[in-house]
Amino acid sequence: MNKLGLIIKREYLAKVRNKSFVVMTFLSPILMVGMVVLIAYLTKINDNERQVVGVLNESDFFTHDFVGEEGTSYLHFSNISLETAKDSAASMGYIGLLHIPENSDLEELALQSFFYTKETPSTAIIDKIEGVFNDRLRLNRLQELGVSVQDFATMEKRFELKTATFGGQKNLKGINEIKAFIGGGFGYLIMMFIIIYGGFVMRSVIEEKTSRIIEVIISSVKPFHLMLGKIIGTSLAGVTQFAIWIVSASLLLLVTFSIFNIDPSALNATANLTNGMTGDIAPQVPTIDKTMQLYAQELFDIPWVMLISFFVIYFVLGYLIYSSIYAAIGAAVDSETDTQQFIFPIILPLMLAIYVGFFSVFSNPHGPIAVGFSLFPLTSPIVMLMRLPGGIGEGGVPIWQVFTSIILLIITFVAIVWLAAKIYRVGILMYGKKPTYKELWKWLKY
Amino acid sequence: MNNILVTKGVTKQYGEHLALNKVSLEIPKNSIYGLLGPNGAGKTTLIRIINQITFPDSGEVYFDGEPLKAEHISSIGYLPEERGLYKKMKVGEQALYLAQLKGLSKSDAKSRLKYWFERLEIGDWWNKKVQELSKGMAQKVQFIVTVLHEPKLLIFDEPFSGFDPINANIIKDEILTLKEKGASIIFSTHRMESVEELCEYIALIHQSEKILDGKLSDIKKAYKNNTFQIGLELVQDEVFIEEISSKFDVSFLKYNKDDKQLDFKVHLPSGDSKEMLAYLSSKANINRFVEIIPSANEIFIKNVQDKGGHE
Structure with missing residues (x-):
């Protein structure tokens, strides 16, 4: 365990001290805020014309x-x-x-x-x-x-269907979309993290192979520990980066908002204007406020603590599964250019999860497609998180589905890490040729 | 127990390819043991098995009398043939990391590294990044990391590749000093001159099998064929040359008329040189009378060629 700690520390420091990491970490929020400011500015110009x-x-x-x-x-x-x-x-x-x-x-x-x-x-x-x-x-x-x-005028009055759950809870139009969007945000975050940091893990493995240090290291530690240490160390660097981003981005946003005197709540104001032509504007304003309040209430009612806990669970399991596949790919090849054919099958389920999530879960969070993909281990971290803002239990995701997906995820995690470790163990000592899938299969039996 | 390492019938198969076939070795304590063989013979596989990087399909390995287990890793130092360092890490930091992975405490590793860096005169590299070092410089760092934890068994796979002759000598002296201090050393190479210089024992591995092993001097004795190199200064005239040619199995005869110098090789079937010496001393002044002992290189090539299949 002591050695694992050493490896994690080295991988973390190697990543964090890297110049491109430092530049990316501090430049990205500035770019992001710059974009927001630019959009706000351009919108203002557009409005003025x-x-x-x-x-x-x-x-x-x-x-x-x-x-x-x-x-x-x-x-x-x-x-x-x-x-x-x-x-x-x-x-x-x-x-x-x-x-x-x-x-x-x-x-x-x-x-x-x-x-x-x-x-x-x-x-x-x-x-x-x-x-x-x-x-x-x-x-x-x-x-x-x-x-x-x-x-x-009487005829022109529009009808709006009121909806409620069987339990009598009031539903709000579009709230499912808003909730799925929040879940989608989490899912998207997981996907980006897996692709970016899985790539880092893979490159770090390739670097150890090409610099030929790998044999020196695995004569001291087990390849499995090296792989695990690398995955954990790199992901900690990622978490550090996200933490810095979230803190600095929100600070910078606050600062820019106060400088440009933009009221964040004004961003919703345009919604009021669409009713302008129907005539008697004055009596409608309180209704809109009331609806907004209901939406706010509904958002407030989203079980954030539950959602964030599940985000952590799905994030950790999903990331471990994918990054060990990335590590195995890194071990199998000699250079990054050889990774393409292996990367595509990994990206595929991730993309599928995002698209299925945005198209299927948004329209019907409890339909068969949404349920299926939220149980399938390679897509469940993303798709399940899109469904979860609706709650668990009555009116939300059935408890058995959540448990099944987590258990399937854990089983897959153990299986994939075991397989990846086998490929990793053989691959890191193989030089010179790009392996085929058939050869990878053979490595599993060494 | 007089052997630091014993392998018994170690076999390893990679898919269709048999990498090691029932290899049994005995490596005596406090010796330098040469593990020889052409490329792809199975040396590296054997070394990786000793280092527990891979595991044999069958057969046993004993380290210092006990079956090989994970704890023994801290008693083994391994310098692989394919060796490198993290390019972007600083030399000192990296050496500390590798030493700690071998089980040394940080402070212990630091003081030992200071000693070795001074000893090999690389003290001012501590804060340099590895990518600024030349290949030979990096090799010195790797050598230090290999020996730092004072292992009982040291395994060097082609240790001199990448060194200039001066540094190769420094490293060779260090290896001999380590042996004097009690370490046992396995030395894998195909550079025969260093085998001749350093090894007391050798094993020859070819096509996954051990084809020869034992004490180098014994092996040489077994491979000599009673041929002697003789140099004479003739007193009598050239009649003697014809006489000697008819009497003995002579070859490579060379005569310099000006200074009456005769050089030739002779094969004596009995191996008894007394009779020959007595005969020669009555006829001429003997400058040189040496038995030809085959070099390790010759033994190596002969064995490999006899077995065939070396590509």
């Missing part, structure tokens, strides 16, 4: 329909000819001129209306204008059929 549309309305309709909204404003001309209006719209840099001619019949008027532009207009602006016309036309047609304005 307003599109102006000139409106020459000669009719009695649409007097109050074209009002400014997010990103677009309308400038109304009156008592000038169409040509003058076009000229002035062009000279003032408007993106176009909407001409609504005089006509007492709304249907005909709509057909006669024209949108003149400098360049081919974007579909967004066309949709906006068409939307205004369509709303107005629909109201008009219904009125002709004898529907009053009040009846129309």
